[in-house]
Amino acid sequence: MPTDARPTTDAHPTTGTCPATDAPGLPTDAPGLPAARGPLSAAVLASLRHPAPTHLAPVLAEVPADPWGEDVQLTLYVCYELHYRGFAGVDPAWEWSPPLLALRGRLERAFLDALRREVGEPPPLAEVLAGLLVEPPDGDGPSHHLLTAGTRQQAREYLAHRSLYHLKEADPQMWAVPRLPNPAKAALVAVQYDEYGAGRPERAHAELFAAMMADFGLDPTYGAYLDAVPAPALAVVNTMSLFGLHRALRAALVGQFAAVEITSPPGAARLAEAFERLGATPRGTLFYREHVLADAVHEQLVRHTVIDPLLTLADCPGPEIAFGALAYLRAEDRFADHLMAAWRHDHDHDPAPGHDPDPASGYGHGFESGSLRAPLPEFDPGPATTGSPVPEGADR
Structure with missing residues (x-):
């Protein structure tokens, strides 16, 4: 963090900071502003x-x-x-x-x-939670595609999309902590302790995701792909931030958190296997392998020690928890539909082997893939990153 607060003539009168430079104490890894979209x-x-x-x-x-x-x-x-x-x-x-x-x-x-409007009148909470435990038998989303037919380039696109979420993983849910009763608060913090590495910073899930990005030749810098990521992926993150920043929506935030913890293990297992098939090293699969076991345990904690105490509060009704879970899944469905439509488009318009597509031809909507707003150049993380070992215990 910068510690040299240099006086300037155009410093803001309240903050004492110059608007054209990082303020004292502001993390140096804050991303730059993106390009406008309207x-x-x-x-x-x-x-x-x-x-x-x-x-x-x-x-x-x-x-x-x-x-x-x-x-x-x-x-x-x-x-x-x-x-x-x-x-x-x-x-x-x-x-x-x-x-x-x-x-x-x-x-x-x-x-x-x-x-x-997307969710409508939510079913009873018990029905929603039970439904989250059931995987559709004919799943055809991104994790299924990457496992059976995906390419390494599509895996890179998937990670670029997800980076806006997973490089801040667990952060939105922390806003719920001061707004919950003590039993639920204790359970949520226990889950979050795992998300942040259980006392080992190198095992924080955001760090594991960054290592996976580097393994796939992607820039793991926070916010690096904001300009490339389209609205459907932004909406997933915005749903969490919306619920997190409003105390009135804390029940919806708990529902969103429950949906993540309950539904993620099967998809994480598919993605770990898919990425291994696509040439990932152990560093490139650890994030998802970690989630297969961790989220199975977290699911029980969230259901029984976070949600149950909330149901005793008059202003945290079950329907609002159900809404949060279903709203998050609707946003995820929109993102999955966007990805699959773009990948099907690219497959249908795949150029002949050895032929470089003309962006004007419509292949990939003018990009490497229609799922992103900009290409993904290969990123060289340098020896300091590429040489970092897999954290101890990664293969447990």
Whole structure:
């Protein structure tokens, strides 16, 4: 972290920081601002390049109609990221800027309404939780495809998409801790202790995911692929951030967390096997191998020691927990549909062997793959990363 607070003539009067540089104490790995994807995100990103607050009233009247679209989802992601690591060169005071929070609130209401429309009236919670334990017999999502027919390039695309989530894995759920009764709080912290490496920083799940990215020739830097990742993947992360940042939605956040812990082991097992088939080293499969066992245990903890105490609270009803689980799964379904449609498109338009496709031809929608908004160049992590060993106990 930078410790040399140099005085400047254009320092913000409240924070004492220069808007054009990282503030003292801001992590040096904060990503840069992404490129805009429409008039709304363009206006917000332009404002963030100046000291907070900036007048955003003209933007408020121009909120796009599609809450699932690129412009809205990127704008929401940028607003939420100010509560995580922020962005390099952005005044930290933007995190609590009233005009920006007002805009975010309008976008959140539209997005939450869209999630509720997708879910409809949720079934009883017991029925939802039981359903999460059942794998569909005819599964055809990304993990099934990568296991049976996926390519290494598709695995790289999948990891780039997932990096916006897994490099901040467990962070959104931490916002639930001060908002839960003590029994549920203790159980959630026990699960989170595992997520953050159980006292061993190198085994934090975000670190294991970064090592897996490097194994596949991807840049493991936090936020490196924000410009490449489209709205369906952003919506998965935004759903967690939406639930996490609002105390009124803490039951939905617990439902989302339960859905992740209950449904992930089978998919993690498929992905570990798929990546091994595609040439991954042990470092390239450890993240998913770790989740096969860990999440099976976490599922029991979440169901019996987090959810059960919540059901005793009048303002944490079962239907809201069920909604959180189903809303997250709907966002995941949209992401899976996007990936599979893009991969089918690429397969149907696959050029002849040895032929480099013309981006103008429509192959891959002008990119390496239609699942991403930009190509994935091979990343050389250098000897310090490539030579790092698999953490002790990785093959247990």
